[in-house]
Amino acid sequence: MRRLVGVDTSCDDTGVGIVDAGDGSVLANVVLHQHETHGPFGGVVPERASREHLDRIDDAFARALQESGSTLGDLVGVAATRGPGLVGALLVGLSWAKGLAFARGLPFAAVHHLDGHVASAAVDGIGRALCLIASGGHTLLLIREADGAARPLGASRDDAAGEAFDKVARALGLPFPGGPALARLAQEGDPDAFPFTPPLRGQSGYDFSFSGLKTAVATLLERDPEAPAADVAASFERTVVRSLVGTIARAARDFGLDTVIVAGGVAANVRLREALGTSGLRVVLPPPRLATDNGAMIAMAARARLTGPEPASDLEVDAAPYLPWAARSEATT
Ligand SMILES: Nc1ncnc2c1ncn2[C@@H]1O[C@H](COP(=O)(O)OP(=O)(O)OP(=O)(O)O)[C@@H](O)[C@H]1O
Ligand SMILES: [Mg+2]
Structure with a gap:
């Protein structure tokens, strides 16, 4: 062996x-x-x-x-x-x-x-593809060539996606580590309850930004401490997922790519996996434990x-x- x-x-x-x-x-x-x-x-x-x-x-x-x-x-x-x-x-x-x-x-x-x-997404033999790494420390969109070489297209300008999950979870009083706890709570909430402004709306590039969204959640909780936590969590999660998937879909169109690899801790998020599943792209994901x-x-x-x-x-x-x-x-x- x-x-x-x-x-x-x-x-x-x-x-x-x-x-x-x-x-x-x-x-x-x-x-x-x-x-x-x-x-x-x-x-x-x-x-x-x-x-x-x-x-x-x-x-x-x-x-x-x-x-x-x-x-x-x-x-x-x-x-x-x-x-x-x-x-x-x-x-x-x-x-x-x-x-x-x-x-x-x-x-x-x-x-x-x-x-x-x-x-972790078992990418051997996948060919040219978009690749999103969304973790606690990074949010990075790349074009990955078949041989593994990669060209960055965009990145988070401030908080990483996982970091935003963790910080908002903390603001909601959820236990550490926050991302998975927030995702669990969000399952019981209404994602339409709080229509947060989508980050970097209208940009032509491929960057991300989550710190404004995090502040919007904090402001909401300050103004309305009674806001149902599950609704806040679900609305926040939907905004992050839309930002990630929207940018991926636009990059795929712009660069003529039909496959996206999504890796990093946030790739474990069920709503993100669902949204990617209906994006029309071939989606390559690691099993959640990887x-x-x-x-x-x-x-x-x-x-x-x-x-x-x-x-x-x-x-x-x-x-x-x-x-x-x-x-x-x-x-x-
Ligand atoms: N189901 C989930 N939904 C949303 N976020 C999640 C989920 N599971 C894990 N995360 C987030 O993923 C991050 C952890 O992922 P990972 O272990 O890849 O990151 P890291 O090692 O901290 O950062 P990096 O890899 O950038 O150094 C945390 O921010 C966590 O909140
Ligand atoms: Mg990591």
């Missing part, structure tokens, strides 16, 4: 996944959340996140081996996220993975976290580089907390 291990500790989830080196299928995907640790603070406390990664990464790896029925001897390559993310958190997973690769004499690939998100941060997607992103004729050897590559998409070098894709 030939298997790859992927590690992601970019934020507050300790992710260790094992995929088949031949076809990239996911054999184990262990994600240890730290919600109880950060919940009382309403957001991630970086130092605590690093310490928990350190405490739990061995356990996550042991579980992944067990879940996938693998032994150490089955591993033929190791990959880890190098950035972007919290530097202390990144360092734990990256150093741990380098140690494993070095000790076992295996190829090692350092991966850009967003390449992991894209790979949409949010995990290790398997990092192994998927590195598979070609770990199993090719000249396997990656990135032991010298350092953690990079600030690693814009544009700075993603060929050596670390």
Whole structure:
């Protein structure tokens, strides 16, 4: 058996996944959340996140081996996220993975976290497509070529889509992490109750903006503290979904593309998935459990580089907390 291990500790989830080196299928995907640790603070406390990664990464790896029925001897390559993310958190997973690769004499690939998100949708063989990455830290629209090269079309000018979900959830008094909680509450609400102004209405480009919408929700709650939370959540969610899908559909028309890949934590959102389903586009999505941060997607992103004729050897590559998409070098894709 030939298997790859992927590690992601970019934020507050300790992710260790094992995929088949031949076809990239996911054999184990262990994600240890730290919600109880950060919940009382309403957001991630970086130092605590690093310490928990350190405490739990061995356990996550042991579980992944067990879940996938693998032994150490089955591993033929190791990959880890190098950035972007919290530097202390990144360092734990990256150093741990380098140690494993070095000790076992295996190829090692350092991966850009967003390449992991894209790979989570199993994009091999999909051809030229639009690609939206919508996560806690990024909202990025790209044209992805069949060979994996990508050209940015637009990005959020302020808050990322997931960040807006989290902040509005907090304003509504929902527990951390907010996005999924808000989506659950929205199911019981009326999305027409509060017609928020669509962000960047009438723009000809492909950017996004969610901070004005977030402020609109805050203002509404200030003026009308009795506003039904489920209705506010549903109206907010619909506005975000329309903004994302509207911009995707326009870009698809403008560039003559019929396929869109949507990845990142917000790709787990059911309303977004429904709206994409009726957009007339071919939609490529990760399974919801692979949409949010995990290790398997990092192994998927590195598979070609770990199993090719000249396997990656990135032991010298350092953690990079600030690693814009544009700075993603060929050596670390
Ligand atoms: N069902 C959902 N509906 C809306 N948002 C969601 C849902 N599930 C997760 N999210 C959001 O996705 C984000 C987490 O996704 P992900 O783990 O990809 O982001 P991240 O790792 O924090 O950021 P980045 O990948 O940009 O570094 C959070 O902001 C969360 O609120
Ligand atoms: Mg992420």
